[in-house]
Every structure is written in C-alpha cells, then in structure tokens.
Amino acid sequence: MHILPILSTLRRHRTAATLIVLEIALTCAIVCNAVFLIGERVGRMNQDSGVVENELLRIQLTGIGKDKNPAVLTKEDLAALSAVPGVRKVAQSLQVPFGNSSSNSDISLEKDQLQSNLNASTYFGSENLLQTLGVRLSAGRDFTPDEFLDWDAIQKDSKLKVHSIILSRAVAERLWPGENPLGKSVYMGDDPIRVVGIIERLVRPNNFLAGAGDFELSTVLPIRTPYTVGGNYLLRVDPQRRAEVLTAALAALEKNSPNRIILRKQTFDELRADYFRQDRAMAWLLVSVCAALLIITALGIVGLASFWVQQRTRQIGIRRALGATRRQILRYFQTENFLLATLGIVIGMIMAYGINMLLMEKYELPRLPALFLPLGAVTLWVLGQIAVLGPALRAASVPPAVATRTV
Amino acid sequence: MFPRYFYYVDLALRSFRRNRVLTGLMVVAIALGIGASMTTLTVLYLLSGDPLPGKSETIYAVQLDSHGPEGYRPGEEPDTQLTRFDAETLLRARRADRQAMMSGGNVAIEPKRAGLDPFYADARYTSADFFPMFEVPFAQGAGWSAAEDAGRARIAVISSELNEKLFGGENGVGRTIRLEQSEFRVVGVLGRWRPTPHFYDLNTGSYGEAEQVFVPFSTARELDFSRSGTMNCWSETEGEPEGPNAPCSWIQFWVQLGSRDQASAYRDYLVSYSEQQRKAGRFTRPPNVRLRDVMQWLDARHVVPSDVRLQTWLAFGFLMVCLLNTIGLLLAKFLRRSQEIGVRRALGASRRAVFTQFLVEAGTVGLVGGILGLGLAWLGLWAVRHQPTEYAALAHLDLYMLGATFVLAIASSLLAGLLPAWRACQVTPALQLKSQ
Numbered sequence: 001m002h003i004l005p006i007l008s009t010l011r012r013h014r015t016a017a018t019l020i021v022l023e024i025a026l027t028c029a030i031v032c033n034a035v036f037l038i039g040e041r042v043g044r045m046n047q048d049s050g051v052v053e054n055e056l057l058r059i060q061l062t063g064i065g066k067d068k069n070p071a072v073l074t075k076e077d078l079a080a081l082s083a084v085p086g087v088r089k090v091a092q093s094l095q096v097p098f099g100n101s102s103s104n105s106d107i108s109l110e111k112d113q114l115q116s117n118l119n120a121s122t123y124f125g126s127e128n129l130l131q132t133l134g135v136r137l138s139a140g141r142d143f144t145p146d147e148f149l150d151w152d153a154i155q156k157d158s159k160l161k162v163h164s165i166i167l168s169r170a171v172a173e174r175l176w177p178g179e180n181p182l183g184k185s186v187y188m189g190d191d192p193i194r195v196v197g198i199i200e201r202l203v204r205p206n207n208f209l210a211g212a213g214d215f216e217l218s219t220v221l222p223i224r225t226p227y228t229v230g231g232n233y234l235l236r237v238d239p240q241r242r243a244e245v246l247t248a249a250l251a252a253l254e255k256n257s258p259n260r261i262i263l264r265k266q267t268f269d270e271l272r273a274d275y276f277r278q279d280r281a282m283a284w285l286l287v288s289v290c291a292a293l294l295i296i297t298a299l300g301i302v303g304l305a306s307f308w309v310q311q312r313t314r315q316i317g318i319r320r321a322l323g324a325t326r327r328q329i330l331r332y333f334q335t336e337n338f339l340l341a342t343l344g345i346v347i348g349m350i351m352a353y354g355i356n357m358l359l360m361e362k363y364e365l366p367r368l369p370a371l372f373l374p375l376g377a378v379t380l381w382v383l384g385q386i387a388v389l390g391p392a393l394r395a396a397s398v399p400p401a402v403a404t405r406t407v
Numbered sequence: 408m409f410p411r412y413f414y415y416v417d418l419a420l421r422s423f424r425r426n427r428v429l430t431g432l433m434v435v436a437i438a439l440g441i442g443a444s445m446t447t448l449t450v451l452y453l454l455s456g457d458p459l460p461g462k463s464e465t466i467y468a469v470q471l472d473s474h475g476p477e478g479y480r481p482g483e484e485p486d487t488q489l490t491r492f493d494a495e496t497l498l499r500a501r502r503a504d505r506q507a508m509m510s511g512g513n514v515a516i517e518p519k520r521a522g523l524d525p526f527y528a529d530a531r532y533t534s535a536d537f538f539p540m541f542e543v544p545f546a547q548g549a550g551w552s553a554a555e556d557a558g559r560a561r562i563a564v565i566s567s568e569l570n571e572k573l574f575g576g577e578n579g580v581g582r583t584i585r586l587e588q589s590e591f592r593v594v595g596v597l598g599r600w601r602p603t604p605h606f607y608d609l610n611t612g613s614y615g616e617a618e619q620v621f622v623p624f625s626t627a628r629e630l631d632f633s634r635s636g637t638m639n640c641w642s643e644t645e646g647e648p649e650g651p652n653a654p655c656s657w658i659q660f661w662v663q664l665g666s667r668d669q670a671s672a673y674r675d676y677l678v679s680y681s682e683q684q685r686k687a688g689r690f691t692r693p694p695n696v697r698l699r700d701v702m703q704w705l706d707a708r709h710v711v712p713s714d715v716r717l718q719t720w721l722a723f724g725f726l727m728v729c730l731l732n733t734i735g736l737l738l739a740k741f742l743r744r745s746q747e748i749g750v751r752r753a754l755g756a757s758r759r760a761v762f763t764q765f766l767v768e769a770g771t772v773g774l775v776g777g778i779l780g781l782g783l784a785w786l787g788l789w790a791v792r793h794q795p796t797e798y799a800a801l802a803h804l805d806l807y808m809l810g811a812t813f814v815l816a817i818a819s820s821l822l823a824g825l826l827p828a829w830r831a832c833q834v835t836p837a838l839q840l841k842s843q
Contacts, residue, residue: 015830016742019735023728030724037717064515066589066631106478114477125638155646189643261527277795282714289721292439293728299432302731306429307739352666363713 024344029351050201052134070226093125140197305391317402331390421422437776440729442783463701503662509533532627548595753834765828773820
C-alpha cells in the first residue's frame with residue numbers, strides 16, 4: 001500500500017483532517033483519564049474492611065432525656081440481643097467501619113512528644129467487640145476481662161487509665177517497620193499503653209481526614225461503653241437470617257425500654273453501599289461519558305468518511321477502471337483512517353498526560369500508569385477501523401463504469 | 408432583508424432533508440454536549456452561590472489558635488472552631504456590631520399531638536444575635552434577647568416545617584414544646600429559610616437543611632443537650648469536654664463588622680486577645696488568627712465538592728468533542744456542495760451572501776441542538792435531584808441559567824458554523840464550473 005498518495009489527498013483536505021484528528025485526540029485524552037478515575041473509584045469501593053460484613057447487623061439508637069446509669073440498660077440490652085434466635089455474637093460499639101462518625105487519637109512513641117507519629121481511629125465497646133466484628137487477630141491476644149474499664153468510671157475519675165491496646169497491622173508497620181510490636185508501648189496521653197495484640201485489618205469509620213494509605217490506621221481499646229455513647233449495637237448473625245433477626249432484635253430492644261429512638265437499622269452491605277454511593281454514582285457517570293464520547297467520535301468518523309467517499313466516487317471509478325482491485329480501494333480508506341487515528345492518538349497521549357498532571361495537582365491522584373497509553377491507542381485504532389469499514393466497503397463497491405459517466 | 412433569511416432557512420431545511428441521518432447526528436451531538444455542560448454548570452453555580460447575598464461581605468468567621476504545644480507547625484491554619492471559654496469571652500466583649508456563638512445538636516421532641524411518636528430533630532444552640540445577623544426570616548414572633556441568653560430562658564424558635572408537624576400550621580408562638588423532657592415556650596416560627604451552603608456550620612454537612620429547633624446556648628448547656636459536629640480536644644477533659652474551661656474546640660463564632668476598617672480593628676483585637684491569653688498561660692502558641700468573610704470562608708474550606716468541579720470540566724471536554732465533531736461534519740458537508748456554491752456565485756451571489764447562507768444553516772443546527780440540549784439539561788438536573796446527595800433538592804434551572812443555556816447553544820453553534828461557512832464562501836466559481 002502506498003502511503004504517499006493518501007498523504008497528498010489528506011493535504012488537500014487539511015482542515016477536515018485536522019478536525020477529526022483533534023476530535024480523536026481529545027476523546028483519547030479524556031477517555032484515558034476517565035478510565036483511570038473509574039479504576040480509582042472502583043478500588044476505593046472494593047476496600048476490604050477487615051470485618052465479616054455479610055454476617056453483621058447494626059442498630060443505632062439514642063435515649064430520650066438523661067439515663068443516669070446507662071450501663072445497666074446496656075447490659076440488659078446485650079443479654080436480650082444474644083437471646084434472639086440466629087444471633088451468634090453481640091457487642092456495643094462507639095463507632096463502626098463506614099459509619100462516618102469517628103473518634104481519633106494521636107499516637108506517639110515517647111511521652112510529651114511534640115509531633116505525634118500518626119493519627120489513628122480508636123475503637124472501643126463491650127467485651128465481645130472483636131469477635132463480633134470478626135476481625136482476624138494475627139498476633140498476640142484479645143483483651144482479658146480484667147483489662148476492661150467502664151466509660152462512665154473513666155469520665156468520673158481521671159486517674160483511671162487503660163494499660164493495653166490492640167493495633168491494626170497498618171499502625172504497627174508504620175510505628176515499627178519490620179519489628180515485632182507485641183510488648184512495645186505507645187502514648188495517647190501521659191501514660192504508656194502496652195501493645196497486646198495485632199489485628200490483620202480494620203478500617204476507620206471514614207477516611208475524610210486521612211490520606212489514601214491511612215484508611216487502615218485503627219486501634220482498639222478495652223473501654224466498655226454504654227448505649228448512650230455512640231449508640232451502636234452490632235450483631236453477628238447467620239447471613240441467611242439477617243432480615244428476620246433484625247426485626248426480632250428491634251422488638252427485644254423495644255421491650256427493654258420504650259424510651260428510645262432507633263436512628264439506624266441496617267446490614268453492613270447497606271452501610272457499605274451507603275458509604276460509597278457517591279463514588280459509585282461518579283464511576284457510572286464516567287462510564288457513560290466515555291461511552292458517549294466513543295460513540296460520537298465513531299459517528300464523526302463515519303460521517304466524514306462517507307462524505308469523502310461520495311466526493312471521490314468518480315476518482316474511485318477511474319482507479320478501478322485503471323485496474324485497482326476492490327481490495328486496494330478498501331485498503332486505501334482503511335489506511336487513511338489508520339493514519340488519522342495514529343496522529344490523533346499521539347496528540348491524545350500528550351494531552352492525556354497533561355490532564356493527568358492537572359488532576360494530580362488538584363485532586364491528589366497518582367500518576368497515570370503507562371499501561372493506559374497502549375490500551376487507549378488500541379481502543380481508538382479499533383474504533384476507527386470499525387467506523388470506517390462501512391464507508392470503505394461502499395467505496396470498494398463503486399463500479400469502474402462510473403468513470404465513464406459525467407457527474 | 409428578512410425574506411432573504413427565510414429563504415436561507417428554507418435552503419437549510421432542504422439540505423437537512425437530503426442528509427437526514429447526518430443532520431440528526433450533528434443535532435444530537437450538540438444537544439448532548441450542551442445538556443451535559445449546562446447540567447454540571449448549573450450544579451456548580453448553585454453550590455458556589457452566596458448564602459447571604461448583599462450582606463456576606465460584612466459577616467466574618469473567627470478563628471483562634473488555642474491548641475496545646477503538641478503538633479505545632481508555624482503558619483498552619485488554626486482550628487475552624489473556638490473553645491467555649493474563648494467564645495463566651497468574645498461574646499461578652501461585644502467588640503463587633505453583632506456576634507453570635509453556636510453549636511449544632513440533636514434534641515428529642517415529644518409531641519403532644521396524639522398519634523405522633525417522639526422523634527429527633529436537628530437543633531442549633533446559639534445566642535441572640537444569630538437571627539438579626541444572618542437575616543433569618545420569621546413567619547411569626549421573633550428571636551430572643553441577650554438578657555434571655557443570660558437568664559437561660561426556656562424558649563425556642565422553630566422552623567416552619569416543625570411548626571406544621573407539631574401544631575398543624577397554626578401559629579405556634581406562645582405554645583410549649585417538650586424537648587429532652589423539659590418544657591420550652593416557642594417565641595418564634597421561621598419562614599422558609601435554607602441558606603446554601605450551610606455556611607455557619609460546615610461540620611454538619613455543607614449543603615444540609617437549616618436546623619428545626621433553635622434554643623439559647625446557655626439553656627442547652629444547663630440541660631446538657633447533646634451536641635453534634637466536630638470536636639477537637641488537646642489535653643485532659645476531666646470527663647466534661649463541653650465544660651466552660653475544657654481544652655476542646657467545638658463552637659462556631661461569627662461577627663458582623665460594617666466596614667473594612669472595623670474588620671481590621673477586630674483582627675487586631677483578636678491578636679491582642681491571643682497575646683493576653685498567652686501571658687495568662689491559657690494559649691501556648693504565638694497569636695495565629697483568621698477573620699474571613701463568608702465567601703472567603705467558603706473558599707478556604709473548599710465547600711464545593713471536588714467531584715462537582717471535575718464533572719464540570721468533564722462536561723466541557725465533552726462539549727469540545729461534540730463541537731469538533733460538528734465543525735468537521737459541517738465542513739465536509741458544505742464543501743461537498745462546492746458546485747452548487749460555484750453556480751450561485753456565478754449567478755451573482757456575493758461571498759457575503761454565501762457566508763450568511765451557510766451560517767444560517769449552521770445556526771439552525773445549533774438552535775435545534777440547543778433546544779434539545781435544554782431538554783437534556785432539564786432531564787440531567789432531574790437525575791441530579793434523584794441522586795443521594797444532600798444538595799439534590801437544590802438542582803433546578805433558574806432564569807439566569809436558562810438564559811446562559813441559550814447563549815451557550817447559539818454561541819457554540821455559530822462558532823461551529825464559522826469556519827465551514829468561511830471556507831464555503833472562499834470557493835472559486837470558475838474552478839467549480841470548469842471542472843464539470
């Protein structure tokens with residue numbers, strides 16, 4: 001196939017060719033970045049929480065007026081909830097993964113350190129919290145009953161302090177890279193707290209404050225909270241019976257004390273869907289924009305190629321009369337499209353890179369992986385070839401007799 | 408003059424009929440581009456609006472740096488909220504035209520109407536100047552006075568929605584409501600009020616509804632009402648983070664200052680207050696204050712979601728592709744009619760006439776595309792309203808954005824037509840006639 005005659009034809013249609021090249025370039029640049037953003041969102045939505053999500057139910061409630069001794073009712077609630085058929089474990093918790101509302105603390109390795117080492121979320125609740133959440137303890141042990149302190153007691157007596165803590169692996173790795181964290185101490189105030197266990201993974205209730213890698217920075221403290229603090233009851237249940245258990249659990253709570261308002265009742269699947277709904281909406285939006293861009297560009301190629309075929313009908317007829325095969329005519333238009341697409345892709349890659357730089361600056365996104373460039377190129381080449389096929393076949397079917405006609 | 412334009416429109420319609428699919432494609436491309444751009448632009452415009460038009464430049468948010476020595480980095484942005492101690496001191500000092508301290512919260516309401524269960528409502532605990540300073544509209548009654556703040560009066564202002572719910576729309580002023588098991592007298596019922604963004608407290612959602620119940624801050628503390636929002640503590644709280652001397656920031660503080668001079672005097676006052684507190688041993692860091700008016704404050708807090716900005720850029724990129732597409736197709740279409748142009752030119756049509764003719768054809772494509780795009784924008788905003796975002800209910804086209812849509816539609820289609828029409832009028836008649 002001779003490329004030179006194609007180039008000379010394109011030179012005569014410089015403006016139209018430039019426009020289609022620019023359109024391909026812009027589409028390529030936007031689609032590359034959009035697909036990259038979709039990947040980011042999907043990655044975030046698939047964040048492993050570390051808890052047994054398909055077995056968990058959450059009920060959040062609050063009391064009306066002041067309960068002078070909420071620990072009593074909390075104990076009754078927990079007993080009533082564990083008696084509900086289908087319930088395996090029950091716990092009260094200050095906060096829950098993906099629950100948005102969070103308690104956080106600075107963690108230091110030395111007393112009175114001016115710049116803390118990191119900031120992590122602090123989970124606490126009743127004794128069974130870790131087992132109810134189903135987090136995997138990868139080293140050390142769970143808290144023993146004598147390590148637990150009551151929230152109300154700590155509020156009244158500032159001398160009462162916890163002495164043990166469980167860290168997520170991410171926290172331990174950040175504090176002591178490569179070392180065994182068990183038995184070491186951290187500071188959240190004036191007194192040392194000893195690390196007794198390491199859990200594989202437990203995400204924070206939200207990552208608003210945290211950077212991308214900080215979602216797994218969390219700790220667990222042996223502090224027993226009453227229902228008035230955080231107000232979360234967590235139930236680990238048989239996954240098949242979640243709906244019926246939730247109804248029965250609400251009835252049990254209502255029976256214990258009618259003087260309360262249920263704020264939330266949900267499965268963890270719902271909680272997760274809720275937390276990531278914005279990301280999901282954005283991902284779908286990006287998918288539809290990509291699809292629309294590719295369709296419009298393809299139709300633009302079809303339109304322009306059709307015009308050119310119509311315009312050159314006589315010329316094609318002459319070539320056919322002079323001995324060109326149908327195949328050669330077909331190839332001509334395919335090659336022409338390939339050249340236009342290639343030029344568009346080259347410009348598009350540079351633009352894609354530029355857009356990515358802007359996004360990196362404004363939205364703290366990572367660099368566009370190099371893999372996206374060949375992927376984008378192949379997509380647009382294939383798109384161009386599919387789009388031009390129709391007009392090119394029409395061109396190939398022009399009979400040589402056309403050459404002998406006038407107009 | 409005008410009959411000629413009609414003739415051009417007629418020519419354009421004939422040309423469309425010859426290439427139905429292609430014309431349809433151009434119209435749809437323009438419509439999609441304009442629909443997407445206007446949807447996102449409208450959302451951006453609504454979200455970056457001024458919540459207090461005409462007054463926002465006299466209302467300022469106060470920030471002080473009262474943190475402990477830990478984690479200090481010079482020049483860092485101070486906390487966005489004040490401690491209760493500082494807020495109460497600044498409130499008593501009365502150095503501004505108006506000043507108000509406030510915090511969000513939740514209260515349980517026990518309705519007296521039969522058949523209505525107790526429920527929770529968003530509340531705001533604040534001080535007297537809140538209502539006149541933010542020009543809160545009242546349907547009935549009014550706010551309260553500084554004396555009632557000091558006296559911890561059991562009074563409340565409620566929203567029109569809550570009034571509807573509790574009193575069936577009758578005048579609620581003078582009646583009592585039961586909040587957290589205490590009786591409160593209603594002194595005011597608000598008119599329709601939804602400041603957008605929810606500028607005075609961004610901790611409880613940037614675009615949330617205004618609260619349903621307003622009670623004096625002092626009363627709320629006396630009854631130990633539960634608070635909501637963000638709280639930052641930097642040393643031992645002795646079990647009472649909401650206490651009058653607790654080292655916790657959780658109060659929003661706003662002042663009204665009539666002029667730039669007053670604002671700079673108030674800023675000086677905040678610096679000297681910080682110095683004084685440092686001498687007294689309460690503050691440990693050098694004075695680090697901020698005094699921003701409403702729009703500066705919203706800007707500094709990055710209130711407009713970054714996704715919304717991203718969507719706007721995306722939509723305009725999309726519009727660009729659609730326009731390039733249309734320009735390319737129009738160009739090819741016009742130049743294919745070179746013979747026709749040659750004949751018209753040979754019969755005496757001027758370049759200008761040919762240019763106008765083709766611009767009218769391009770403009771017609773744009774106009775139809777624009778009208779369709781307006782429909783799509785309307786559909787797009789309908790979709791935004793059904794998204795689970797807190798600003799969903801705000802997404803409506805107003806007259807201003809409607810006008811902007813038309814301008815964008817016509818401008819982009821004329822822009823798209825300009826180059827092809829120009830190239831069309833450059834066709835040399837002799838060459839076209841000869842080549843046949």
